[in-house]
Amino acid sequence: xxxxxxxxxxxxxxxxxxxxxxxxxxxxxxxxxxxxxxxxxxxxxxxxxxxxxxxxxxxxxxxxxxxxxxxxxxxxxxxxxxxxxxxxxxxxxxxxxxxxxxxxxxxxxxxxxxxxxxxxxxxxxxxxxxxxxxxxxxxxxxxxxxxxxxxxxxxxxxxxxxxxxxxxxxxxxxxxxxxxxxxxxxxxxxxxxxxxxxxxxxxx
Amino acid sequence: xxxxxxxxxxxxxxxxxxxxxxxxxxxxxxxxxxxxxxxxxxxxxxxxxxxxxxxxxxxxxxxxxxxxxxxxxxxxxxxxxxxxxxxxxxxxxxxxxxxxxxxxxxxxxxxxxxxxxxxxxxxxxxxxxxxxxxxxxxxxxxxxxxxxxxxxxxxxxxxxxxxxxxxxxxxxxxxxxxxxxxxxxxxxxxxxxxxxxxxxxxxx
Amino acid sequence: xxxxxxxxxxxxxxxxxxxxxxxxxxxxxxxxxxxxxxxxxxxxxxxxxxxxxxxxxxxxxxxxxxxxxxxxxxxxxxxxxxxxxxxxxxxxxxxxxxxxxxxxxxxxxxxxxxxxxxxxxxxxxxxxxxxxxxxxxxxxxxxxxxxxxxxxxxxxxxxxxxxxxxxxxxxxxxxxxxxxxxxxxxxxxxxxxxxxxxxxxxxx
Amino acid sequence: xxxxxxxxxxxxxxxxxxxxxxxxxxxxxxxxxxxxxxxxxxxxxxxxxxxxxxxxxxxxxxxxxxxxxxxxxxxxxxxxxxxxxxxxxxxxxxxxxxxxxxxxxxxxxxxxxxxxxxxxxxxxxxxxxxxxxxxxxxxxxxxxxxxxxxxxxxxxxxxxxxxxxxxxxxxxxxxxxxxxxxxxxxxxxxxxxxxxxxxxxxxx
Numbered sequence: 001x002x003x004x005x006x007x008x009x010x011x012x013x014x015x016x017x018x019x020x021x022x023x024x025x026x027x028x029x030x031x032x033x034x035x036x037x038x039x040x041x042x043x044x045x046x047x048x049x050x051x052x053x054x055x056x057x058x059x060x061x062x063x064x065x066x067x068x069x070x071x072x073x074x075x076x077x078x079x080x081x082x083x084x085x086x087x088x089x090x091x092x093x094x095x096x097x098x099x100x101x102x103x104x105x106x107x108x109x110x111x112x113x114x115x116x117x118x119x120x121x122x123x124x125x126x127x128x129x130x131x132x133x134x135x136x137x138x139x140x141x142x143x144x145x146x147x148x149x150x151x152x153x154x155x156x157x158x159x160x161x162x163x164x165x166x167x168x169x170x171x172x173x174x175x176x177x178x179x180x181x182x183x184x185x186x187x188x189x190x191x192x193x194x195x196x197x198x199x200x201x202x203x204x
Numbered sequence: 205x206x207x208x209x210x211x212x213x214x215x216x217x218x219x220x221x222x223x224x225x226x227x228x229x230x231x232x233x234x235x236x237x238x239x240x241x242x243x244x245x246x247x248x249x250x251x252x253x254x255x256x257x258x259x260x261x262x263x264x265x266x267x268x269x270x271x272x273x274x275x276x277x278x279x280x281x282x283x284x285x286x287x288x289x290x291x292x293x294x295x296x297x298x299x300x301x302x303x304x305x306x307x308x309x310x311x312x313x314x315x316x317x318x319x320x321x322x323x324x325x326x327x328x329x330x331x332x333x334x335x336x337x338x339x340x341x342x343x344x345x346x347x348x349x350x351x352x353x354x355x356x357x358x359x360x361x362x363x364x365x366x367x368x369x370x371x372x373x374x375x376x377x378x379x380x381x382x383x384x385x386x387x388x389x390x391x392x393x394x395x396x397x398x399x400x401x402x403x404x405x406x407x408x
Numbered sequence: 409x410x411x412x413x414x415x416x417x418x419x420x421x422x423x424x425x426x427x428x429x430x431x432x433x434x435x436x437x438x439x440x441x442x443x444x445x446x447x448x449x450x451x452x453x454x455x456x457x458x459x460x461x462x463x464x465x466x467x468x469x470x471x472x473x474x475x476x477x478x479x480x481x482x483x484x485x486x487x488x489x490x491x492x493x494x495x496x497x498x499x500x501x502x503x504x505x506x507x508x509x510x511x512x513x514x515x516x517x518x519x520x521x522x523x524x525x526x527x528x529x530x531x532x533x534x535x536x537x538x539x540x541x542x543x544x545x546x547x548x549x550x551x552x553x554x555x556x557x558x559x560x561x562x563x564x565x566x567x568x569x570x571x572x573x574x575x576x577x578x579x580x581x582x583x584x585x586x587x588x589x590x591x592x593x594x595x596x597x598x599x600x601x602x603x604x605x606x607x608x609x610x611x612x
Numbered sequence: 613x614x615x616x617x618x619x620x621x622x623x624x625x626x627x628x629x630x631x632x633x634x635x636x637x638x639x640x641x642x643x644x645x646x647x648x649x650x651x652x653x654x655x656x657x658x659x660x661x662x663x664x665x666x667x668x669x670x671x672x673x674x675x676x677x678x679x680x681x682x683x684x685x686x687x688x689x690x691x692x693x694x695x696x697x698x699x700x701x702x703x704x705x706x707x708x709x710x711x712x713x714x715x716x717x718x719x720x721x722x723x724x725x726x727x728x729x730x731x732x733x734x735x736x737x738x739x740x741x742x743x744x745x746x747x748x749x750x751x752x753x754x755x756x757x758x759x760x761x762x763x764x765x766x767x768x769x770x771x772x773x774x775x776x777x778x779x780x781x782x783x784x785x786x787x788x789x790x791x792x793x794x795x796x797x798x799x800x801x802x803x804x805x806x807x808x809x810x811x812x813x814x815x816x
Contacts, residue, residue: 012218012272014624019226022631027234029705030639034713038720057705061698068624068694079269083390086265093233093261101238108242186695216422216476223430231438286476287594290469297437297465305442312446420626420680427634435642490680491798494673501641501669509646516650 009077013085014068020089021064024096028056031100049103055179056099062185063092063122073142074133081136084129091122102175112171113164119178120160127153156181213281217289218272224293225268228300232260235304253307259383260303266389267296267326277346278337285340288333295326306379316375317368323382324364331357360385417485421493422476428497429472432504436464439508457511463587464507470593471500471530481550482541489544492537499530510583520579521572527586528568535561564589621689625697626680632701633676636708640668643712661715667791668711674797675704675734685754686745693748696741703734714787724783725776731790732772739765768793 032049035042067088098118102111130147137143159181167174236253239246271292302322306315334351341347363385371378440457443450475496506526510519538555545551567589575582644661647654679700710730714723742759749755771793779786 009272009276012222012275015219015627016222016226016268018624018628019223019631020230022628023227023230023635025701026632026635026639026705027230029708030234030642032706032709034709034723038713038717038722040722040725042722043726054702057698057702061695064628065691065694065698068621071624072621082269082272083265086261086269089229090258090261093230094236096233097236097238101242105242110242110244110246111238113244114247213476213480216426216479219423220426220430220472223427224434227431227434231434234438283473286473287469290465290473293433294462294465297434298440300437301440301442305446309446314446314448314450315442317448318451417680417684420630420683423627424630424634424676427631428638431635431638435638438642487677490677491673494669494677497637498666498669501638502644504641505644505646509650513650518650518652518654519646521652522655 010071010074013077013082014071017067017085017089018064021060021067021092024092025057025060025064028053028060028096028099031096031103045104048106052099052103052106055175055182056095058182058186059119059178060092060095062182063088063126066126066185070130070133070143070146073146074137075141075143076136077133078136081129081132084125084132088122088125088129091118091125094118094121106175107171109167109169109171112167112174116160116164116167116174116178119181120157120164123153123156123160127157152184155184214275214278217281217286218275221271221289221293222268225264225271225296228296229261229264229268232257232264232300232303235300235307249308252310256303256307256310259379259386260299262386262390263323263382264296264299266386267292267330270330270389274334274337274347274350277350278341279345279347280340281337282340285333285336288329288336292326292329292333295322295329298322298325310379311375313372313375316371316378320364320368320371320378320382323385324361324368327357327360327364331361356388359388418479418482421485421490422479425475425493425497426472429468429475429500432500433465433468433472436461436504436507439504439511453512456514460507460511460514463583463590464503466590466594467527467586468500468503470590471496471534474534474593478538478541478551478554481554482545483549483551484544485541486544489537489540492533492540496530496533496537499526499533502526502529514583515579517576517579520575520582524568524572524575524582524586527589528565528572531561531564531568535565560592563592622683622686625689625694626683629679629697629701630676633672633679633704636704637669637672637676640665640672640708640711643708643715657716660718664711664715664718667787667794668707670794670798671731671790672704672707674794675700675738678738678797682742682745682755682758685758686749687753687755688748689745690748693741693744696737696744700734700737700741703730703737706730706733718787719783721779721781721783724779724786728772728776728779728786728790731793732769732776735765735768735772739769764796767796 032046032053035046095118098111098115102115105111127150130150130153134144134147159177163174163177166177236250236257239250299322302315302319306319309315331354334354334357338348338351363381367378367381370381440454440461443454503526506519506523510523513519535558538558538561542552542555567585571582571585574585644658644665647658707730710723710727714727717723739762742762742765746756746759771789775786775789778789
């Protein structure tokens, strides 16, 4: 009964998170307005906006991907997990405005700083979510094994802090660091994938 | 058969409600426009808008959370429950415009009054939803036990009425009351959580 | 196997339809912009927009409700059903723009005509969807019994045609007819509810 | 266990894809703004925008439909499939802006070219998704049989390249080719439907 209940709860938590992330991914594109002219060259000013959109899309896709992998090993959730998850969604909901500001102003310090702060806040919120999940899972649970030392999460936090400092003097360095973090995360979370496969037996 | 049918119905009701709430939470962020300038200080005028967004995000998250907890103990739904739920979603759908108006005008009476009216309408709609659910559940059902006396719901209604009166002369007092109600609700509905755990046995 | 496959298909069709309708319901509210001023009286010009929004919200809710009831008795779907459903969603997707035009121009013929055309198109699309479903269900299937003579659907079609003619000379009469149709449909589809209950036995 | 896990994974991948496509379909309609005037004739300038919207709606519906049919024969997914799917969603997310540009500028080369590039990118992304799926399915799996030679996919790629060349000198020819491709795809993927039915036995 408890297991079924938790599956229902987890299912609805996932569905809600999916909904919010799917909408965030999509409304970012509303900031890409078609050019006033009608020649192909008029698209040129859109290029930096499009590239920043790609970066934000990848970042949100990484969060969806990691959230998805994390949830497959979650055995139960409670009120605090729900709220930690809401905190993560709130931080991610600031991505569209940070993206809209950075797009046309990618050479300025302010938008690079704001973008990094949103990324840092989301990373901290994700960390809090894992802490809240570990609190209600056994030390030898698949979740605990899967999360393990979380070097990627810690590395990201350090990288974002460095990027924020860099943003003040060299915004492009900050953006390069954001891209670097995305590349590191782009590989789906092997820790969890390994555990899943080990427990589930070889696919096939 | 009836039970299966009701699970299907309930599932789709939840999915639709989740979809609407997820979209409402997200489109509120569309009202946060990036500043015209590119220095970090240009974000300052966004601060009150961001704070009102936080309040509205928390309010919608509370409704999602309570709706989620409520639905876990629902055994059946009918046409009137569907429409009561639609009424709730309609009231919540006015949150984005109320938020967009209050954000930059948080010192004025009008927006504080409108924001409170939307909150009051949503609270009444939620109350009607519980009444419609109680109508088709036994007096000793998990739902009936879980809802119990609903002191929080009643307290909120009283608080909103007081806040509406306060808004006319002191908008900030009204906003303080809205925040206070959010804090009271922030704790997930222990009444229902307790029943769920009691019937389900200890987790694990 | 076929049954399971159809349940999966039906589930995803419902989920997609729910998603689209949930978004349509919600983005209509984006057309309600907060007033420029900050006094409560500044909301007055919003009143007609809000009332038209209520009507459109109810119309979309009716479609969701009827779609929901219809799907509970569907046993299988095929490609043509999928496309008939897409046709319905397309027609419904024109509700936001029709609503945005009618809101501030409720005394003019053009918007009342356009609004009615969208409603008529949606009603025809829903009718086509039921025809496509009946094609692949037995004459004594729960679906066929539930749809029956569909006097409401036919009445709506006639009412919309009358309303379109009325819109040319008296837009308010057309709007009154739209409201009348909504009231008739507001009661959830008893035909299907009756069949569902008969087959499922009394609830409880 | 692996099968259950994959069903869960597949389910959430489908739900996320459905969410994104449902939102894309719907936000395209935000670019259809109501006319400034209030006479029915004021809708005339909207006609080309509406027709381009119909084309884009059909294109996205085709992708949803094909994605839906494809997923019913998928037995497992992995990280690379998730990312190939994200790539497809990214390409599709550019449809609204391409639609918004082509709508009022359907006689110009630039928008026809941009629209075609988005369609080509989406077609390539879908092809990559099938390649990634085939990589982890047996040569005699239902998926492999269902995809088969994929002459429609190859034809589309060739057609889009031809259309892009045509767009430079004759945008209307390019648009005609886009419409032609849509018509070819409009029929749901019989390859997969046939396999599904064969394996599942006759419906009924």
